[in-house]
Amino acid sequence: MRRICAVKRSVRFPVSTALLRRLALASIIANVGIVVTGGAVRLTGSGLGCPTWPRCTEESYVTTPEMGIYGVIEFGNRLLTFAVGFIALAVLLAVLLHLPRRRDLVPLAVAVLLGIPAQAVIGGITVLTDLNPWVVGLHFLASMLVIAAAYALWRRIKDPVGPAEAVVPAPLRTLAALTTVVSAAVLVIGTWVTGSGPHAGDHGAARNGLDPETISQVHADSVFLLIGLSVALVFAFRAVGAQRAARAALVLVAVELGQGLIGFVQYFTNLPALLVGAHMLGSCLVLLATLSVQWSTRERRPVAPSPTPDAADRAVPVAA
Incomplete structure (x- = not known):
C-alpha cells in the first residue's frame, strides 16, 4: 500500500x-x-x-x-x-x-x-x-x-x-515604487525617440513627427532622474540595514550607467545600428534590474504547516 x-x-x-x-x-x-x-x-x-x-x-x-x-x-x-x-x-x-x-x-x-x-x-x-x-x-x-x-x-x-512582508520602511517602499514608475516612463519615452529617428525598419516608413533633438533631451532628462532616484535608494537601503535591497539598487545603478553610456555614444555617432541594438538589450536589463529592486523591498515567509489529525491526536495536553 x-x-x-x-x-x-x-x-x-x-x-x-x-x-x-x-x-x-x-x-x-x-x-x-x-x-x-x-x-x-x-x-x-x-x-x-x-x-x-x-x-x-x-x-x-x-x-x-x-x-x-x-x-x-x-x-x-x-x-x-x-x-x-x-x-x-x-x-x-x-x-x-x-x-x-x-x-x-x-x-x-x-x-x-x-x-x-x-x-x-x-x-x-x-x-x-x-x-x-x-x-x-x-x-x-x-x-x-x-x-x-x-x-x-x-x-x-x-x-x-x-504572505509578503516589508523589509524596508514605508517611505523607502514608496521611493522604490516611484523609481519603478520613472523607469517605465524612460522606456516609453525611449520609444518616442526611436519613432523620431532614422531607423524606421523600412525606407518608406513614416516617422512620428517629433523633433529628434528635443525628444532625445527629454529622454536624457528622464534618465538623469532615474539614476538620481536609484542612487538615493542605494544610500537609503544601506542606512536602514537592508543589504539585499541595497545590492539590488547598486546593480540597477550600474546597469543604468552602462545603458546611459551606450545612449550618449550612439546619439553623438549618428545612431550606428550595432549600438542601437545594444541599447535595446540594455532597456531589457534596466527593466529586470528595476524589478529586482522592487522585489527586494518585500520578503515572503513560509507558512507553518497545520498539524495533521494524527499529530493532533498524539499531542499531550499541558497541565495548567
Whole structure:
C-alpha cells in the first residue's frame, strides 16, 4: 500500500522546483532575445520584408527567394515567436504538473503564455500599418510587459508560499515604487525617440513627427532622474540595514550607467545600428534590474504547516 502511494506521489509531482526555475529563466532569456532580434529586423530595414501578416506574402506563409535577405530576416523573427511560445507553454505545463503545491504560479504562467500571441498580433498590426512608429513602440512595450511577467514568475518560484512582508520602511517602499514608475516612463519615452529617428525598419516608413533633438533631451532628462532616484535608494537601503535591497539598487545603478553610456555614444555617432541594438538589450536589463529592486523591498515567509489529525491526536495536553 505504501509503495502505491509513493508511486502516485511521484506521478503527481514530477517537476522539481529547480527544473521549474530553469524553465522560467529560459522564458525570460527567450523574451529578451526576441526583443533584440526584433530590433535587428528594424535596424536592417527588414520591417516589411514580409509585406503582410499573418502570411508573408498574399500567396505564401513563408518567405520566397524573390524577397531576398529582408524577407528571410523578417520571417526568421516570426519563427522565433513560436520558439518563445513553446518555452512559455512548457513553463505552464510544468507549473500545472507542479500543482497543487504552487497554485499561485498559474496566473503568471498563463499571463506569459497569452502575452506572446498578443505581442505577435501587435507585431502583425505594425506590418499592416506600414510600420507606424506609434504601433512599433507599442510592440516593444508589449514585450516589456511579457518580460516583467516572466520575471515575476521566476522570482515567485523561488519564494516560499506565504504572505509578503516589508523589509524596508514605508517611505523607502514608496521611493522604490516611484523609481519603478520613472523607469517605465524612460522606456516609453525611449520609444518616442526611436519613432523620431532614422531607423524606421523600412525606407518608406513614416516617422512620428517629433523633433529628434528635443525628444532625445527629454529622454536624457528622464534618465538623469532615474539614476538620481536609484542612487538615493542605494544610500537609503544601506542606512536602514537592508543589504539585499541595497545590492539590488547598486546593480540597477550600474546597469543604468552602462545603458546611459551606450545612449550618449550612439546619439553623438549618428545612431550606428550595432549600438542601437545594444541599447535595446540594455532597456531589457534596466527593466529586470528595476524589478529586482522592487522585489527586494518585500520578503515572503513560509507558512507553518497545520498539524495533521494524527499529530493532533498524539499531542499531550499541558497541565495548567
